[in-house]
Amino acid sequence: MRAICESCAKPQPPDWRAGDLCIHCGLTVRAESRCYWCAKWGPSGKFCRSCGAASIPDEHYGAARMLKQLGASVFEIPKLLAEFEPERVETYQAIYQQQHAVALAYVDDLRWLEEHLYQRHWSAELEEELTAELPWPEARFKQLNRTPNPPAPDTSRAHVLSERSPINVIRNLAILVRLRLGDMTAYREASYLIEGNDELSAEALLHITNWRCLYFVEDRVNAYKLIDALRAHPMRDYAAPRLAWHAGEPVETPPTSDADTEFIRAIVERQYAVLESALASQDAAKCFAAATALILDKQARNIGPVLRAASSKFQFELLQSILLAKTPIPELLSPA
Numbered sequence: 001m002r003a004i005c006e007s008c009a010k011p012q013p014p015d016w017r018a019g020d021l022c023i024h025c026g027l028t029v030r031a032e033s034r035c036y037w038c039a040k041w042g043p044s045g046k047f048c049r050s051c052g053a054a055s056i057p058d059e060h061y062g063a064a065r066m067l068k069q070l071g072a073s074v075f076e077i078p079k080l081l082a083e084f085e086p087e088r089v090e091t092y093q094a095i096y097q098q099q100h101a102v103a104l105a106y107v108d109d110l111r112w113l114e115e116h117l118y119q120r121h122w123s124a125e126l127e128e129e130l131t132a133e134l135p136w137p138e139a140r141f142k143q144l145n146r147t148p149n150p151p152a153p154d155t156s157r158a159h160v161l162s163e164r165s166p167i168n169v170i171r172n173l174a175i176l177v178r179l180r181l182g183d184m185t186a187y188r189e190a191s192y193l194i195e196g197n198d199e200l201s202a203e204a205l206l207h208i209t210n211w212r213c214l215y216f217v218e219d220r221v222n223a224y225k226l227i228d229a230l231r232a233h234p235m236r237d238y239a240a241p242r243l244a245w246h247a248g249e250p251v252e253t254p255p256t257s258d259a260d261t262e263f264i265r266a267i268v269e270r271q272y273a274v275l276e277s278a279l280a281s282q283d284a285a286k287c288f289a290a291a292t293a294l295i296l297d298k299q300a301r302n303i304g305p306v307l308r309a310a311s312s313k314f315q316f317e318l319l320q321s322i323l324l325a326k327t328p329i330p331e332l333l334s335p336a
């Protein structure tokens with residue numbers, strides 16, 4: 001069972017009780033059940049509004065799905081459930097639960113990836129899609145059943161998901177998360193995902209135009225192609241600072257809560273105070289990007305600590321930027 005607001009259509013927390021009002025808008029909430037025959041949600045009542053199947057108690061849902069798979073008709077299932085010994089119903093229910101747990105592990109993978117994504121609808125959609133398939137035929141269950149992944153650092157977790165998950169949407173989104181977490185080897189694969197005109201291509205575009213790619217990927221997608229795609233992007237607040245970077249236009253959208261997007265804005269709008277505070281970041285790549293932007297704008301007086309602590313590769317590139325900017329930085333000289 002789930003509870004959905006009749007006005008704003010938002011789901012209610014798991015401890016919702018009949019009669020509680022919507023926690024989002026304060027209006028009336030209705031209880032919904034998933035139909036064991038068509039797997040669609042509908043108001044709890046005597047019959048499914050989508051297919052007309054007679055209702056059964058919510059706790060028999062899994063057993064009913066098993067009976068459906070075994071060939072019982074929509075008319076027989078409520079009768080069989082009432083006639084069977086409780087142990088038999090429980091056995092069906094347990095077999096179903098085992099598969100449901102496997103499905104939820106994939107939903108969890110996606111929920112974790114979502115923490116690093118701009119759209120957050122993916123896991124709820126996958127949960128609906130997989131639940132509607134259950135119970136799986138033997139071959140599909142074999143393909144999807146797995147031992148849980150051992151705990152791993154974020155970048156390797158994303159890497160494993162991008163290479164091994166049997167679920168397409170997880171593999172694709174994991175490529176984007178790898179890129180977001182600084183694995184630049186994912187750029188090429190991520191750039192293929194911007195082809196198309198759907199939610200995945202919109203998500204991919206924001207990732208391949210993130211500041212890390214602008215600084216650390218040399219062989220990037222053609223800028224005109226990116227500009228066209230960013231202009232048409234449905235998530236304007238995230239796209240605008242990226243478009244400003246590529247097209248040299250002012251940003252006209254309000255700030256977002258996304259640190260990467262706001263870092264791009266700080267570079268484009270020459271927010272020197274923000275860039276100087278980024279010099280103290282724990283992320284060496286971000287320090288490097290901030291220092292480079294400050295050098296090229298001849299505002300480099302505070303980059304000393306970053307320059308000294310940088311890896312030799314970053315140090316070399318920062319010195320090249322100083323040469324390019326053709327401005328001495330007297331603040332970096334040791335006091336006599």
Ligand SMILES: [Zn+2]
Nearest residue numbers: 005008022025
């Ligand atoms: Zn509501």
Ligand SMILES: [Zn+2]
Nearest residue numbers: 035038048051
């Ligand atoms: Zn139905």
